[in-house]
Amino acid sequence: MSVHHTDPSPGADRAWGWVAHLRGGGTTPWHAWAGGAEPTARVLPGAQQLELLRRINIAESSDEPHRGRSHLSTRLADRVVTAAAPGRGKPDLPLVGVGPSAYGPLPVDPSLLPADELIRVATSVLAEDVVALGVPAPARQLPRSWRRDVRVVGNPLEAAHLRAYVVGRRPPSRKRAAVLVVGGPLDQMLADVWSRRCFERGSGAWLEWLRFWQQRGELPPRIDLPAVAARQLESHRGVRVVLDSSALPELLRVRRIRPPTRPGADAAELARRIATVVGLLVPSEVRAALMTETLLPRMPATDTPPVALPDEHRAWVGAAAHRMARQLRCAGYPVVGDPDSVLPLESSGSGASVAQGAASSELVLELAVRMLVDQTWKATKTEGSR
């Protein structure tokens, strides 16, 4: 298209100089920057994009001694400065001191931007990475027909983990298959189902999601164990609820079962935000596969504990757990383990890093920057058979 050129605004050369500095791996904050340069694009990147790039450069330079910009880093820098900040947050913000403008959002000092604004940009780039990796081909398994047909449902995080132990068996046929409804303490099941949702099609934030179920007076369908069992009984004969994980190896006829890995609150929150952007890039069914099969197994481990139930939710969760225990005690199907095992654990398990049960934005940003800098996570192989 034909372009109408206008004179650059005062201070723009300083901004373009900073852009060049950051694209070259520089870490100088905007307020300390003094150099200038010619424009290299039609549009000056927003403060969010530029500050994120500076944070990446800082992390990169502390990761290993700076030896000049690699080709990969230059490409990453270009992607970051042109990345759209998804969702309804702030618009791309102008840098303070670039030029007087009576209109538009107020210019900012990028070093003062809240972490959330930088996370928005980071998730845009990471979502593109996840989409580029694609959905892995299903692992080929030799059929192990001597094992029982079994269907595992219930707590989705545990069920998905246990399904890996039954891969290769004949597909469970209706009626003939045994059904194991796996569960545990309700507070942990809530944390698990939310964490799992973050790696499927996304979710509301942890506290907002908890409030949704509190106000509806219901439990998420997958962890309402009596309801799950009742549904399964309509089409299967051997339904049992398993609350004692030590019984699982025998029930699944395997020697031993490793405990499932629970994503930290920061990893789950970052995945939740990435899932939103992935949903803008691919159809819904592909999003779920990308999040579960591509991102989840590759997500870098962190020291942050999983999300925990905040104190204000203990009362309703406790009441729901007592109700569930009563229903399981009166159920006509076998329950492996003590029905009271669904009662919430006493300790919330949250530390300073997960105030109010959720990860702080700073922790989430730290993880996002780490994934942008150290891209070895992309090469991590997906979990295969055991």
Added chain:
Amino acid sequence: MTSTVPLETGVRRVLLHVGTPKTGTSYLQDVLFRNRDLLREHGILYPADRFDGHFLAALDLMRLTWGGLETEAVGAWDRLAAEVRDWPHTSIISHEILSTASPTQIDRALTSFGDGVEVHLILSVRDLVRQVPAEWQENVKHRSLVSYTHFLEMIRDPARDTRIGSWFWGAQEIPDILDRWGAILPPEQVHLVTVPRPGAAPDELWRRFSGTFGLDGIDLDLTPERANPSLGVPETALLRLINKRVTSVVAPPDYRPLVRELLAHQTLSRRTKSARLGLPPATHEWVQELSRTWADEIQKRGYDVVGDLADLIGQPATTFTDPDTAPASDLLPASLDAIKALLVEGSRLRESEARLVRELDETRVELELARRSPAEKTVQAMQTHRSGRAALTAYRRLRRR
């Protein structure tokens, strides 16, 4: 009215209408969509296969989430741009949320039309006296719990730190929208269509649109089928109270059809005799001053103005009904209408559910019949005839022996 966009043939041209919201955009888009075949015969492409096609494209371009609708928007902008690139004449793109696009997104959009295309930016604008209350109503129709007073405080905060403040000015600050969208276009390719003042001829806005988009002389079907109707004061106040009760328990994909469409658009908007929302007197001076500044700025920039810049200086109503203090007695009639609408919808859904259950049962029976083993099929077939039953009896006696 003569066309303000030159329409000589042989030039690839994109008429890009980017808002602002609440300026008759739904009506315009509806007319363009329903008449797209006729427009094509006149060399004008409106590239959409559903009425909200450009909304989805805008969501895709701007990576915006919209209560789950965004999942239908994957790749929509690239498809739209490809159609525009392939069309040798004039293409029209129109959606009001494009007004909030960032400079980077705008750059991507303009680049996506390819080389050698003449882009004309069209911005329809209305005075703030009507836009401010309309924007609050739109917020309420999108699950917001914010009171009118708080809304006004947020949009008057120069920091624009809140989501509401930031979105409002992104969609309504005319000089900024023109700065972002029109930065690389010559002023003669930027067209500002003003919404006429209250009391103007009913078709005046359409005449302005028609002239600007080069639609004069085309026999378009202008029957209004889709609009974004406004609500009265008690109706909006009621909707906000409903939001307080339901937003935490009704997910966005259910809220949109039940609350926004059924309650707001199809039920409450029909109550046209209630008080209309205006600006509180304390804001009149601020709004007038701001509007004058904008009108002066636009005048200086030399854009093509369709209508009158004086239209931007709205006249606040002399009376103001505060929605934040609407008495319960005012809300009652609207509440009863809302209950009635929900009960009718509930009955319809129950009927639909019963029909589905019947269909499911019939399918199950057919499935069971199809699953029968050959032996079962033989036995059941024999049981339908006397001779078959006799043969079965004989066979069973024989087996027992």
